[in-house]
Amino acid sequence: MKKTTHVPSNLTKLAKDFQSIDQMMTMLPVLKKMPIIDISEVLSLMENKDLFTVLCEFPISEQGEIFAEFPLVKQLSFFQQISKKRFSKIFEEMPSDARADLFQILTQQEQIDLLPFLNKHIRENVLALSSYPADTAGGIMITDFATVSRDMSCFEAIQKVRQDAPSKKTIYYVYVVGEDQTLVGFITLKDLIIAEPDVLVNDELHTEFVFGYVDESSESVAAKIDKYELVALPILNSKNQLVGIVTHDEAIDVIQAEHTEDMERFMGIISNNEELDYNQTSIFDHFKKRVFWLVTLAIVGIISGLIIHSYEGALAQMMILALYMPMVADTGGNAGSQSATVIIRALALGQVNMKSWFAILWKETRIALMLSICLGVLAFAKVVFLSWETDIPAAYSLVAIGGVIALALSLQVISSTIIGAALPLIVKKVGGDPAVVASPAITTIVDISGLLIYFSIAATFFNLK
Amino acid sequence: MKKTTHVPSNLTKLAKDFQSIDQMMTMLPVLKKMPIIDISEVLSLMENKDLFTVLCEFPISEQGEIFAEFPLVKQLSFFQQISKKRFSKIFEEMPSDARADLFQILTQQEQIDLLPFLNKHIRENVLALSSYPADTAGGIMITDFATVSRDMSCFEAIQKVRQDAPSKKTIYYVYVVGEDQTLVGFITLKDLIIAEPDVLVNDELHTEFVFGYVDESSESVAAKIDKYELVALPILNSKNQLVGIVTHDEAIDVIQAEHTEDMERFMGIISNNEELDYNQTSIFDHFKKRVFWLVTLAIVGIISGLIIHSYEGALAQMMILALYMPMVADTGGNAGSQSATVIIRALALGQVNMKSWFAILWKETRIALMLSICLGVLAFAKVVFLSWETDIPAAYSLVAIGGVIALALSLQVISSTIIGAALPLIVKKVGGDPAVVASPAITTIVDISGLLIYFSIAATFFNLK
Structure with a gap:
């Protein structure tokens, strides 16, 4: 039991603390015994000039493997500071997929500078592989078999x-x-x-x-x-x-990237299908990914405003309704997002199929009924026990008002749960990715349905406006 | 190019449409050439009695492999309808991890009925493996190497x-x-x-x-x-x-399950760490997983109600404020959930570490500034161009009101983005899983901060109440 995965993190610390090339050379015998991934992790922290010196201490075949594990930006900056002839030797020893990935981000001039130094077989291979888009099988395959x-x-x-x-x-x-x-x-x-x-x-x-x-x-x-x-x-x-x-390890990377994409989409972040690092993404790119849905939903929010506007009179007559508006809206948004999450994951993992959509909605309806009873009771108790300070019209008792608000919340939970479950199924039906049913979108939609339910029930029971 | 992955889905259809055992026997030569996973998918749709007949047509070693791929509930029902002596032969041929998984869900009596028929080596192996919890390395390892x-x-x-x-x-x-x-x-x-x-x-x-x-x-x-x-x-x-x-295929399963867990947690669904199928989970279990957060957040929602209550006077004086309440709350919830999502994924993929928390928050603040400008302008335009019908106090112009609401929304977007980014970092700092920072929780928290910002700014500028 000599080297384990615990050591590298110490070494990484070492490499950071003592960045002198001499000390790195002293560590070399230890470093050489570590897995390639860990060697790469340590070396990637070094300045390009020192890195080159240390890299030369490894056999040429390992140089390519170690280099291939560096982040792409590090690979690029190293490439730009070293003679193309010397670099071609490292390049030729990289796995074919990593080689193509680096080649794809070079400028045309850089590509032209590099190509003459490659042997014919490698040159053809690089040109062929880098012609496939990154999100296809061609873009992630290797040609060594x-x-x-x-x-x-x-x-x-x-x-x-x-x-x-x-x-x-x-x-x-x-x-x-x-x-x-x-x-x-x-x-x-x-x-x-x-x-x-x-x-x-x-x-x-x-x-x-x-x-x-x-x-x-x-x-x-x-x-x-x-x-x-x-x-x-x-x-x-x-x-x-x-x-x-x-290979299987590429599959894991694809699945991880897909997870990020799904989760981002679900939160209303536009995912551009590139495996980008948080730190490497510029502030403006982060902004662009998020602004579209935020603005769209704020615009759609006009509808909520219009609904409240049309019930302004009712609200003025019974101010207590304003107090429970956020609860109805939020609870609906939460319940809808929950059912959407469960259905999206079940679809992604192939646990449910489109044929059983009726069974799914029926199941969700029954779950929603149970949730609505709990939340209705809670809402009733809140209104009755916590509203003694609020002015209410003399014609109605707090119990009656509590009952109406509880009924509205219950209906909101049921409709939100069904809407949340139905939207991913509908998107899938028309051929889209169910994960695009963003949680913010659901929140906004059930906000609208919730306000309609809330005010129309209150207006009906209390003859408002 | 004979059999491909496209065939099984047709066969599955066939197996469903013609469930007679004779027809399945006719299909057998085709079936036998398919990958184990696909054979298993087709056979799992059959009644246990017919299934047994068909299974016997395969070599004993394949019987175990095919059986191991059935859903656990199917394995269990089959086990319960067949002689334990005959079953022990299939059981012994299953991969060791699948064997332990099935053994763990048997009742004590069922375990006792099965054990005597197993050979000593297998018996010891099953007892050893099934003693490890399912979420540890011991629970997913195999002993064949x-x-x-x-x-x-x-x-x-x-x-x-x-x-x-x-x-x-x-x-x-x-x-x-x-x-x-x-x-x-x-x-x-x-x-x-x-x-x-x-x-x-x-x-x-x-x-x-x-x-x-x-x-x-x-x-x-x-x-x-x-x-x-x-x-x-x-x-x-x-x-x-x-x-x-x-093995690598277990790793993929673990990563998939982990992702479901993260996404469910993030949506306020209590994840019980078992890899449960949507269909196999009972309505009551679904209910239990969702109700906790819905109720908790509805209770916390009391605070939103109290804030509105304390500004009831302000609201009555300036009814237009009620119209834009949902927009401020929703936009804040969306912005906060977005930044939380991005940070949670970046932490999960090891792209950012705790040391750089200040850099992360600073980056999020700058992103939030850009978002707040866009949304502030939008809010201003909404108020100015869409509120001609609403009564406003004569003392203030629509432009002034629009400016105040836009300012409140901008501050809300900035504070929500920072709160959304900070919460996962804080949870990680105190040793928790950042994914427990549920989006519904963020929504509820920024609802409260949003209402405070909204009403305090409006009250200050317009001297309300």
């Missing part, structure tokens, strides 16, 4: 894999391709090891397999890796030729 | 793995243990294949590795698998002995 042909023996296949392997990131699945590179099946490394050496690959071949297409969304690809518990998913072009694989 | 000792040659190691492998779910990492079963390092299957056959395992050994402990939280273990991009993470007991591994 092992292939064999079906007429090899398992022994020959292992020999082939052994030969190719050092340059492959993942060889747990060995893909079996025809002469035209179309994917005919796969065989796991485990199968190869277990099989008798002279058995043909063809006999162990899995011809039924899950795959993705290059232009498929990264989210769909990640969902397949999740569902089928794969270590990697083969990616095909339109001719069914194998062009790359997406 | 490959171990070798360091003095073996790579050739011998491969022979050992070949021998053991059929019973191991994952052999991509081969663990190297000492005589007392303490973990001394690992070697990947890839290393073994690439190495010359007579090289000692000891020479290829990775002695620096990431691991987890049995009592560590499942979320912490999943985060390690994510960070270090592992296919599996070794799990040790307090004596540093290797007792299990957690």
Whole structure:
């Protein structure tokens, strides 16, 4: 038990406290034994010049791997301060997906400066991979994988894999391709090891397999890796030729980014589908992501104002109604957001499907009934026991007023819960992402329905205005 | 290109439409070629009696795998309708984690009925695994892994793995243990294949590795698998002995469940940390998860009522203030929820740390300033252009009133954004999960601060009451 994940955070502290290059060199033997990710975390804190010196102490293949784990902005600034010829060596050793990601953010001139130093194979690979949008399977796949042909023996296949392997990131699945590179099946490394050496690959071949297409969304690809518990998913072009694989760790990154996107959307923040860091996003970009919904909903809020305006007379006659307006509006907003959250997650995890929409709404209605009874009783008690100071018209007792407000709140909870549950289903039905049903939007909608319920019930019972 | 992921959904439809056992038997050859997950999806729709007949058509090892993928309630009902002796054969072939999960939900009597039919090794394994809480590493690990000792040659190691492998779910990492079963390092299957056959395992050994402990939280273990991009993470007991591994697909499940939990908590739904299905959760359980926050916040809403009550006189003098109350409250709630969402995600993804809390709040303040200008201008325009019908006191112009309401809204947006950003940081500081800062709670808090800002500014400028 020598190195653990606890050490790096100390080292990170060290690297921060003693940033002199000499001290880093002293730490080098310890550093070299750590996982690549941790080495990268420590080195990314250094100045580019010192970083270069330290990086040169690692074998060239590790230089690429360590560099690939730096944040993109760090990669870019390092790239800009080092000779392109020297950099090309590091670049060639980076995983193909990280290479394409960096290449995509270079200016055209920077790309032109770098390309001549790359060997032909790498150059073509970079140009091909960086042509795919970041949110497609093509944008997240790597091109290092092992292939064999079906007429090899398992022994020959292992020999082939052994030969190719050092340059492959993942060889747990060995893909079996025809002469035209179309994917005919796969065989796991485990199968190869277990099989008798002279058995043909063809006999162990899995011809039924899950795959993705290059232009498929990264989210769909990640969902397949999740569902089928794969270590990697083969990616095909339109001719069914194998062009790359997406690995399980990419799938986790996609799922994490999707979560951020869902949560932001649900809070009325416009998500631009790029995996951006909070700190790296400028204040103006943060502003742009948030302002649209805030302004839109404030405009829609005019309707609430108009409703209150039309009941101004009623309000003047019975001022106590103003006191409980926020409670009715807020409770409705909360209940609606809750049911929307539950339905959005259930849809995202595939726990409910569109066919059962009636059953879902019926279930939500029954839940809402239980909630409305609790909250109605609470509202009644609040009005009766806490309003002794408020002037009320002599014609009505506090109990009657409490009853009416409790009834209004109960109806508001029921309608809000149903609206909150129905909106994601409707959005899904018309082909949208249910997560766009933002909680602020629900709040604003049920505010309007709530005020209508509240005032129309009060006006009816008390003959106001 | 024969079977793809598109077929299963059709088959699911088929299984639903023609539930006769004969038709299912006809489909069997097609079914058998599908991935286990898909077979399981189709079969889970059948009646237990028919299901048993169809299941018997599969090899016994696949019976366990297919059965393990059924929802837990289906597993339970099947278990209850079949002889325990026959069931023990299926049970023994299930992955060890799925076995423990089912065992944990059996009644004590059911456990006692099943145990005698299990072989000794499996019985001990089930009892050991089911003793770990579901949200710890022990609760999600599997006990099938490959171990070798360091003095073996790579050739011998491969022979050992070949021998053991059929019973191991994952052999991509081969663990190297000492005589007392303490973990001394690992070697990947890839290393073994690439190495010359007579090289000692000891020479290829990775002695620096990431691991987890049995009592560590499942979320912490999943985060390690994510960070270090592992296919599996070794799990040790307090004596540093290797007792299990957690695989990458479990990590995805944990991350998904964690996200549901975060989102539910954020919407004021009490999350009970169990991965429950929407449909399988009873109405009463749904009710219980939601009612606590709704009632609590409705009670806290009393404060809003008291504030309005104390400004009743002001409201009566200037009824136009009532019209813009919802806009101020809602916009504040939305702005606060947005900043809280952004900070909670940034904390969850490790993009910001507690040391930079001042920088975060300063950044949020500047974003809020930009938002407040937009919304202030909007509020001013609303008041000036849409309030011609409302009676206002002769002493003040609509422009003056618009200016005051715009100022109040701007201050509300700024204070709400800062409150929304600060609350998760405070919760994290005192050691809690930032995601418990529920959006409904923020809404309620900024409602109170908003009403105070709104009425105190209006009262000051217009000398009300």
